[in-house]
Amino acid sequence: MSYEFTFDLSSLSKSIFQEIANFTEESGIPEKINSFAQKIVQKFNVDKVTGLPSKDSVTIIKDLIQSDIMNKAHKKRFKQSTKRLLLLPHCCRKYMDSRCKAHFDAETSSYRCKNCSKDCLVNKATVLAQKHNYDVYVVPGSSCVKRIFQKKRYDGVIGIACTEEISLALKMLNKHDIAVQSIPLIKNGCAGTYFDFHSLHRMMNNN
Numbered sequence: 001m002s003y004e005f006t007f008d009l010s011s012l013s014k015s016i017f018q019e020i021a022n023f024t025e026e027s028g029i030p031e032k033i034n035s036f037a038q039k040i041v042q043k044f045n046v047d048k049v050t051g052l053p054s055k056d057s058v059t060i061i062k063d064l065i066q067s068d069i070m071n072k073a074h075k076k077r078f079k080q081s082t083k084r085l086l087l088l089p090h091c092c093r094k095y096m097d098s099r100c101k102a103h104f105d106a107e108t109s110s111y112r113c114k115n116c117s118k119d120c121l122v123n124k125a126t127v128l129a130q131k132h133n134y135d136v137y138v139v140p141g142s143s144c145v146k147r148i149f150q151k152k153r154y155d156g157v158i159g160i161a162c163t164e165e166i167s168l169a170l171k172m173l174n175k176h177d178i179a180v181q182s183i184p185l186i187k188n189g190c191a192g193t194y195f196d197f198h199s200l201h202r203m204m205n206n207n
Contacts, residue, residue, distance in 0.1 A: 003162060005056050009046075009186040010194055016044045017196075020064055037061040063163035067184050070170070077179035081156025086129040087145065087169070088113075088138045089161050089185065091193040094120035102138060108148045111138035125160070125200055132204045134158070142168040154178060158203060160195050162188045 009016075023036055037058045041047055046057040093100050094117045102111040102122075113126040113136065126136045137148055142165045149172075158181045159169055166182045173180050181203055187194035 003059075003164065003188060005052060006189045007050050007052055007056070007060055007187065008194075009050065009060070011049055012044055012046065016040065016046075017064070017199075019043075020061070021068055023065065033062055033065050034058070037065060060163075064184055067163055067166060067182050071181050074179045074181060078156050078181050081154075081179050083154050084132075084134045084156040084158070085148070085152075085154040086125065086134045086136045087148075087157060087159040087161070088122050088125055088136065089165070089193060090122075090138050090140050091189065091191050092121045092125075092160070092185075092195065093138070093191075094122075096191045108137060108151055109140065109144040110148060112136075113138055121194065121197065124197060128197075128201060128204065129158075134204075141165060142172075145169050146172055149173075149176065157181070158183065158200070160200070161185060 019040065040061045041054060041057045046052070046061065047054045050057060052060075090096075090102075090111055093102065093111075099116075100120075101114040101116040103114060104111050113120075113122050115123050115126065117123055122138055126138075129136045135152070135154070137144075139145065139148075142161065155177075156179050157173060159166055160183045161169070163182075163184045166184065170180060170182075183195050183199050183203065185193050185195050
């Protein structure tokens with residue numbers, strides 16, 4: 001977990017994400033981001049719903065905006081990619097103990113989902129990705145990404161993580177000219193984290 005605080009945005013109105021997308025479509029100018037993030041926090045009562053201080057709420061919204069800007073910048077190249085990878089955070093697994101049957105691959109420092117729980121978010125994402133011919137790795141953190149790319153070559157990646165982990169992975173992937181699309185977690189922590197599965201579904205079907 002990279003943030004010094006935990007958050008859960010899953011109770012917020014879904015329209016908050018559409019409003020962020022609309023803003024980045026129209027603007028994308030960095031100096032406007034902070035002001036817009038503050039307005040979003042006030043409009044959707046992000047601090048009150050999440051119980052976070054206003055400063056931390058603004059940080060989250062700014063990171064979501066930056067993620068959306070990055071996705072738009074890479075989208076054209078991502079559509080042209082042919083060998084794709086989905087990176088999932090291991091903290092989204094339903095179980096974080098022996099009840100999870102995922103196989104740990106020491107060579108890539110990642111897990112391979114064994115589809116043991118139908119309602120597990122990692123399982124659902126893995127099944128969807130495989131239907132779209134993605135390779136799937138379930139990773140403990142961004143530091144594992146380098147080891148994966150030492151084993152195989154990809155030109156397109158969808159990464160799901162907290163925004164700080166996404167930023168760390170991007171620094172490595174950009175050096176290799178890999179087109180990236182990201183889906184930030186909307187609930188972070190060391191376990192029981194959550195991302196919007198429908199966002200992943202739309203992303204894969206639109207590309």
